[in-house]
Amino acid sequence: MPLPDEFERIRLWTESRQTADFLLASGVRLGIGDDTAVVGAPAGIEWLLAVDTMVEQIHFRSETMEDADVGYKALASNISDIAAMGGIPAHALISVSVPPAWDFNRMKSLYDGFYECAERYSVAVVGGDTTAAPSDLVVAVTVFGTVEAGRAITRAGARAGHIVFVTGPVGLSAGGLHGMLPSDTARPKPPERLIRAHRRPAPSVKAGRLLLERGWGKSLNDVSDGLASEAWEIAEASGVRLVLKEASLPLSGELASYAADCRVDPLDWMLYGGEDYVLLGTANGEDEAAMREVFRQEGIPLFVIGETEEGPPGVELETERGLRKPLAKRGYNHFAKG
Ligand SMILES: Nc1ncnc2c1ncn2[C@@H]1O[C@H](COP(=O)(O)OP(=O)(O)O)[C@@H](O)[C@H]1O
Ligand SMILES: Cc1ncc(C[n+]2csc(CCOP(=O)(O)OP(=O)(O)O)c2C)c(N)n1
Ligand SMILES: [Mg+2]
Numbered sequence: 533m534p535l536p537d538e539f540e541r542i543r544l545w546t547e548s549r550q551t552a553d554f555l556l557a558s559g560v561r562l563g564i565g566d567d568t569a570v571v572g573a574p575a576g577i578e579w580l581l582a583v584d585t586m587v588e589q590i591h592f593r594s595e596t597m598e599d600a601d602v603g604y605k606a607l608a609s610n611i612s613d614i615a616a617m618g619g620i621p622a623h624a625l626i627s628v629s630v631p632p633a634w635d636f637n638r639m640k641s642l643y644d645g646f647y648e649c650a651e652r653y654s655v656a657v658v659g660g661d662t663t664a665a666p667s668d669l670v671v672a673v674t675v676f677g678t679v680e681a682g683r684a685i686t687r688a689g690a691r692a693g694h695i696v697f698v699t700g701p702v703g704l705s706a707g708g709l710h711g712m713l714p715s716d717t718a719r720p721k722p723p724e725r726l727i728r729a730h731r732r733p734a735p736s737v738k739a740g741r742l743l744l745e746r747g748w749g750k751s752l753n754d755v756s757d758g759l760a761s762e763a764w765e766i767a768e769a770s771g772v773r774l775v776l777k778e779a780s781l782p783l784s785g786e787l788a789s790y791a792a793d794c795r796v797d798p799l800d801w802m803l804y805g806g807e808d809y810v811l812l813g814t815a816n817g818e819d820e821a822a823m824r825e826v827f828r829q830e831g832i833p834l835f836v837i838g839e840t841e842e843g844p845p846g847v848e849l850e851t852e853r854g855l856r857k858p859l860a861k862r863g864y865n866h867f868a869k870g
């Protein structure tokens with residue numbers, strides 16, 4: 533059998549993955565197959581638009597991710613940016629640049645991952661682009677979300693006297709990655725939960741919506757580059773200081789024991805590891821009790837990890853003994869100063 537050409541591949545990767553009813557309900561008048569998609573714009577909403585790229589060797593390699601995980605995570609990381617505005621993810625465009633090693637079947641698995649994530653978060657895949665590539669796979673996903681007009685929660689809304697919270701544990705993804713990356717010295721195998729955190733992140737869409745609908749979220753950011761880096765982004769965008777309490781940071785028992793096995797400090801993974809795709813934000817202290825109660829009822833994690841103060845924008849870490857030290861503006865950076 534001859535190998536499918538470009539157009540047959542697109543059809544075979546995407547055909548019959550989402551029902552006509554679902555696409556119609558998502559406002560899609562015209563989906564995959566024409567020069568552009570045509571999507572209805574509901575009254576009273578604003579569009580949230582974001583794109584994120586995953587590059588083989590930089591964001592993943594065969595040792596760290598299964599093929600389907602790459603598709604799942606590429607869409608999940610974009611959905612996380614919509615969650616970080618308090619929005620609802622709605623549509624996605626998928627661009628793939630495909631090297632020879634990613635044959636038809638591997639790409640089909642990648643698309644299985646895309647569509648698994650799309651189904652979980654009710655995202656309509658409305659188009660994309662396909663090219664050949666010389667050696668490594670590049671996947672770029674553009675996501676469109678909706679938010680009630682004027683209500684998006686930005687990084688700039690933190691004020692002195694807020695509490696600082698996160699919507700899930702941090703550092704698990706970095707711990708899992710540590711154990712899966714090739715290394716000269718043998719590393720203990722990470723627990724399944726850490727591997728899963730790295731491969732199948734769960735963006736906090738429900739938490740983002742609660743924070744917006746109840747009016748609790750005053751500033752919000754998702755954790756892609758690491759808690760410290762994202763905290764600095766809120767501090768600088770808002771013009772406040774964030775004080776994070778080391779004892780309140782959500783350290784999972786599994787991460788603690790895996791870090792002990794590896795003889796490393798889990799705090800490094802928690803503060804600087806990244807790819808957690810939880811939300812970091814601030815809220816009024818008076819709302820803390822109600823927030824805790826409703827998040828508990830909804831079964832969504834919420835950890836209060838510090839507070840904000842007036843002063844030159846920055847981030848501090850308060851140790852268990854009450855000593856404060858500046859928290860380095862460090863995290864994953866594609867072009868770290870060298
Ligand atoms: N090449 C680019 N051209 C235009 N805007 C960009 C480019 N790269 C990043 N941005 C914008 O810079 C901001 C920060 O990007 P980034 O750090 O990737 O955000 P995030 O961590 O939320 O994905 C975003 O508003 C993003 O849209
Ligand atoms: C093989 C491999 N090496 C290193 C990493 C770690 N890593 C790569 S990108 C990244 C940060 C998130 O990616 P980025 O492109 O910065 O996303 P954005 O901040 O734009 O959402 C991290 C922690 C990884 N996931 N896989
Ligand atoms: Mg980005």
Ligand SMILES: [Mg+2]
Binds near residue numbers: 612
């Ligand atoms: Mg983001």
Ligand SMILES: [Mg+2]
Binds near residue numbers: 756757864
């Ligand atoms: Mg980044």
